[in-house]
Amino acid sequence: MSSYGSSVRVAEASRVAIFGGTHGNEMSGVTLVNLWVKNSAEIQRKRVETKPFITNPKAVEKCSRYVDTDLNRAFTPENLRYTRHTAGNVSAPAGDELPYEVQRAQEINRIFGPKGSPEAYDVVFDLHNTTSNMGCTLILESSKDHFNLQMMNYIKKAIAPASCLVLLNEHPLLKYSTSRSVAKHPVGLEVGPQPQGVLRSNIFEAMRVILKHALDFIELFNEGMEFPTCTVEVFRVLDRIDYPRDANGNIIAMVHPNLQDCDWEPLNPGDPMFQSFDGKTIRYQGLGTVFPTFINEAAYYEKQQAFVTTRREALVASAIRKV
Numbered sequence: 001m002s003s004y005g006s007s008v009r010v011a012e013a014s015r016v017a018i019f020g021g022t023h024g025n026e027m028s029g030v031t032l033v034n035l036w037v038k039n040s041a042e043i044q045r046k047r048v049e050t051k052p053f054i055t056n057p058k059a060v061e062k063c064s065r066y067v068d069t070d071l072n073r074a075f076t077p078e079n080l081r082y083t084r085h086t087a088g089n090v091s092a093p094a095g096d097e098l099p100y101e102v103q104r105a106q107e108i109n110r111i112f113g114p115k116g117s118p119e120a121y122d123v124v125f126d127l128h129n130t131t132s133n134m135g136c137t138l139i140l141e142s143s144k145d146h147f148n149l150q151m152m153n154y155i156k157k158a159i160a161p162a163s164c165l166v167l168l169n170e171h172p173l174l175k176y177s178t179s180r181s182v183a184k185h186p187v188g189l190e191v192g193p194q195p196q197g198v199l200r201s202n203i204f205e206a207m208r209v210i211l212k213h214a215l216d217f218i219e220l221f222n223e224g225m226e227f228p229t230c231t232v233e234v235f236r237v238l239d240r241i242d243y244p245r246d247a248n249g250n251i252i253a254m255v256h257p258n259l260q261d262c263d264w265e266p267l268n269p270g271d272p273m274f275q276s277f278d279g280k281t282i283r284y285q286g287l288g289t290v291f292p293t294f295i296n297e298a299a300y301y302e303k304q305q306a307f308v309t310t311r312r313e314a315l316v317a318s319a320i321r322k323v
């Protein structure tokens with residue numbers, strides 16, 4: 001990478017997918033993708049083929065997060081190792097014995113991947129809703145993906161004065177194997193608050209607008225526009241905080257009213273964090289200020305997670321231009 005006048009060259013983003021229904025009860029993505037499957041005019045751009053795709057149709061049918069296991073954790077090297085054409089091999093489990101979402105991950109990997117290969121789709125947008133008060137959040141998996149960082153900068157500028165924050169998850173232990181990770185440039189879009197199984201027009205429209213700007217960015221990039229170096233504010237995943245529990249694993253406290261709905265607001269050592277059923281306040285004991293998010297997300301009770309802590313950082317995105 002050199003500084004003066006030369007940009008990092010990135011391959012044209014000619015194949016883009018929009019995933020909805022990775023979680024079958026997150027209704028904005030399910031509804032938008034179903035809409036675009038019927039009529040894709042809104043998501044078409046010059047020089048790009050954009051494919052809308054329902055990733056977990058069985059979960060959508062049941063309006064549940066998943067059927068057997070969380071699809072957005074299923075794209076592991078172990079799960080993706082065997083594709084159906086190797087099923088004759090005794091060491092590969094036969095397709096139908098595997099959990100539904102593992103079979104589905106293999107299919108998705110065949111269509112949009114293979115993950116990590118040159119044949120993989122360029123960009124996958126994966127549409128999610130949260131019950132927490134996060135607003136519009138873009139989720140990145142790498143601080144070194146300059147194409148994605150430039151896209152984040154473009155979207156933030158385009159939607160101002162509305163805001164859209166960037167959550168960066170490249171934590172060695174807390175990172176998970178997402179559906180979107182089959183793409184060269186994976187982008188998560190998380191919009192809330194919206195209850196599971198519910199559609200709210202404000203959340204639906206916010207998601208739709210982000211997608212519009214994201215696709216506009218890809219069109220401009222593919223037309224050869226140069227994007228100069230910039231800095232992007234991101235919130236880096238630091239830790240997960242579980243609910244206080246008794247010896248049997250039952251929850252004994254709720255998110256404190258001072259913290260509830262305060263996603264992205266600073267949480268300082270000594271600040272109230274939980275409130276026990278008998279009214280006691282449990283305070284944050286960390287060493288410094290953090291920015292909590294995914295506060296009281298419904299889907300995370302099963303994952304023993306009350307919220308995630310993050311640290312605010314400014315990342316430098318290199319100038320980019322298409323090859």
Ligand SMILES: CC(=O)N[C@@H](CC(=O)O)C(=O)O
Pocket residue numbers: 023072128129130131139178188190297299
């Ligand atoms: C509430 C929810 O489903 N959030 C997503 C976040 C992501 O896509 O990374 C998940 O846990 O898979």
Ligand SMILES: [Zn+2]
Pocket residue numbers: 022023026127128129
């Ligand atoms: Zn989700």
